[in-house]
Amino acid sequence: MLKITNLHASVDGNSILKGIDLEVKAGETHAIMGPNGSGKSTLAQVLAGHEDYEVDKGEVSYLGKDLLELDVDERACEGVFLAFQYPVELPGVNNTYFLKSALNAQRKYRGEKEIDAMEFMDLISDKIKLLNLKDSLLKRPVNEGFSGGEKKRNEIFQMAVLEPKLALLDETDSGLDIDALRVVAGGVNAMRSESNATIVVTHYQRLLNYIVPDFVHVLVDGKIINSGDKTLAIELEEKGYDKIIEESKA
Amino acid sequence: MKAIDQFKADFENTLHLSKGFVKNIRNKAFEKFITSKFPTNKDEFWKYSDPSIILNLDLNYNDSGNFESDNYDIILSNGKIVKTNAKYKTGNIAKGLENGDIPKEIFKEEKNTFLNLSNAFAINGCYLILNSKEKNDIKILNLIDNNGKSQAIYPKLIIIAKQNSDSTIFEEIKVKGSGTNFVNSVTDIIIEDCANLEHIILDDFAKDTYNISNICVKQKKDSNFKSHNFSIGKKLARRDYNIELLETGANCDLYGLYFVDGENHIDHHTTIEHKKENCTSNEHYKGILSGKGVGVFNGRIHVHPKAQKTDAIQNNQNLLLTDEAIIHTKPELEIYADDVKCTHGATVGQLDEKALFYLKTRGLNEKKSQQLLLRAYVGEIIDNISNEEKRNKMMEIVIDRLPKED
Numbered sequence: 086m087l088k089i090t091n092l093h094a095s096v097d098g099n100s101i102l103k104g105i106d107l108e109v110k111a112g113e114t115h116a117i118m119g120p121n122g123s124g125k126s127t128l129a130q131v132l133a134g135h136e137d138y139e140v141d142k143g144e145v146s147y148l149g150k151d152l153l154e155l156d157v158d159e160r161a162c163e164g165v166f167l168a169f170q171y172p173v174e175l176p177g178v179n180n181t182y183f184l185k186s187a188l189n190a191q192r193k194y195r196g197e198k199e200i201d202a203m204e205f206m207d208l209i210s211d212k213i214k215l216l217n218l219k220d221s222l223l224k225r226p227v228n229e230g231f232s233g234g235e236k237k238r239n240e241i242f243q244m245a246v247l248e249p250k251l252a253l254l255d256e257t258d259s260g261l262d263i264d265a266l267r268v269v270a271g272g273v274n275a276m277r278s279e280s281n282a283t284i285v286v287t288h289y290q291r292l293l294n295y296i297v298p299d300f301v302h303v304l305v306d307g308k309i310i311n312s313g314d315k316t317l318a319i320e321l322e323e324k325g326y327d328k329i330i331e332e333s334k335a
Numbered sequence: 336m337k338a339i340d341q342f343k344a345d346f347e348n349t350l351h352l353s354k355g356f357v358k359n360i361r362n363k364a365f366e367k368f369i370t371s372k373f374p375t376n377k378d379e380f381w382k383y384s385d386p387s388i389i390l391n392l393d394l395n396y397n398d399s400g401n402f403e404s405d406n407y408d409i410i411l412s413n414g415k416i417v418k419t420n421a422k423y424k425t426g427n428i429a430k431g432l433e434n435g436d437i438p439k440e441i442f443k444e445e446k447n448t449f450l451n452l453s454n455a456f457a458i459n460g461c462y463l464i465l466n467s468k469e470k471n472d473i474k475i476l477n478l479i480d481n482n483g484k485s486q487a488i489y490p491k492l493i494i495i496a497k498q499n500s501d502s503t504i505f506e507e508i509k510v511k512g513s514g515t516n517f518v519n520s521v522t523d524i525i526i527e528d529c530a531n532l533e534h535i536i537l538d539d540f541a542k543d544t545y546n547i548s549n550i551c552v553k554q555k556k557d558s559n560f561k562s563h564n565f566s567i568g569k570k571l572a573r574r575d576y577n578i579e580l581l582e583t584g585a586n587c588d589l590y591g592l593y594f595v596d597g598e599n600h601i602d603h604h605t606t607i608e609h610k611k612e613n614c615t616s617n618e619h620y621k622g623i624l625s626g627k628g629v630g631v632f633n634g635r636i637h638v639h640p641k642a643q644k645t646d647a648i649q650n651n652q653n654l655l656l657t658d659e660a661i662i663h664t665k666p667e668l669e670i671y672a673d674d675v676k677c678t679h680g681a682t683v684g685q686l687d688e689k690a691l692f693y694l695k696t697r698g699l700n701e702k703k704s705q706q707l708l709l710r711a712y713v714g715e716i717i718d719n720i721s722n723e724e725k726r727n728k729m730m731e732i733v734i735d736r737l738p739k740e741d
Binding site: 133134135136156157158160161162166167169172173175176177178183184186187188190191194226243247 | 687689690692693694695696697698699700701703704707708710711712714715
């Protein structure tokens, strides 16, 4: 589904990603772990198409297309979804109106019929229960006045409505208490299927107890220095990043 | 100075249409107009909008024209009433003065050039009395009709909201035909004790139009004035609000939304005179500027020595959609009382890049994302319209007018 080859990226001339290679197949869940400043979030932003990041070298192929050639909204319409580490507040933009516009923009792009108001309300009332969100949040402006946990759940709620093929979860666990973490993970797990894939970017192993990855990659200074299965995450948690970095150098 | 000669000729040629008190007013006002200096951008009050460009135009007085529509209760075509509704106490200004509906004090000696010019051409106009204790919802069309000429027109409205009346006036300005228009409009509003008046002005796009508009409001005890001003840039567009809070407990809310694009110009100067204690004013103006458009906002709050316990809020926000658009914004606070609350703020910015990126990651393209953010931006002003139906209609109209840039 996704093949990243020798990806280099920089921001304001500072090189951050220094040669990433990663392959993600449909049905898989990959976790990217790493210390602060290693480039984890940058990778997620580059894949989503943020203009502040310059791709200096490398290729990203997604479902047979050159992902880097697509605009941000085209990537979304092709099924790439980024759950933000810091979801943006949109004062005055109604949550329901926003989500319906987004879903219809994606359906239109794919040549599908636009969803009408009734069908849409049915769809979101199912999905909102999954994330244990209050109905009243739908009537409010996007993320404005939401608690940290509500913002994160709202991200996964949007994901549940938009049904992406490739979900990028950027530090989705940060700022969540254990109950909210379970709800968010439950939402993500409910969407896992043979036809889609998930990349989870996180500091801590904690989230991976709930969203169990097939592969774990350790990202340090813009490079993946180690890859393994879920036991690698547990090892990281026990030994710390420094130890793993040392071992990989040896 | 082509226009000055024409003002003079037109004044002389039309003077016979008036008699008695009105003739007297016209004579005095024209004398004052012709003997005072015509303002230019050398005057502080006109620093960013030079009205003297009007003087190079070829302008002929015109009040002809007709228009029919069931959508409005009152229709003025080039400043002259062409439709009224018998339900309302209304008529032209001469009639109002004659039967005593309009207090003569409204016509006093003015310092403002354009008020003098308007009074010099006080030939038609329209007054409207909102009866005490009555509730009214009135639609007025102010039509500028031009069949290819270069014309000067003087729409003048006098609205008197009697004690305890409660009214909404929706005033739509429409421009029909083509040609050059100099529109010197004046609206006088008196709001008596405990009366509520909500005034919505919806402006129109217009080519080759120069509009100077003065809205003068006098508020008595415990009266409320709520104004929604939706204006559009023109060759020259200047709209001034002069609000006088004359007695205690008066409150005014001024909401405004202005658009300017191309090489057009839009200027608002608002003045709120807090003359007595316990009055409140709340002003929120927002602009969207694109192309090479130029905007000006000057908000003056004047708190007189007697106006203790004044509560005044002023806020002006501007969105620049292009690098070449310009905004001059300036709050002016003059406070001569010591127990008052006054806040003001002005911002100039672009659409939030983070918000645009967020929207795009959900599949909305650049244009749609922009529109969603602009919609939210204008919503904050439109949401203040009390009536839901009017609010929704205004939202539709404004959305349709948002800059559509690919």
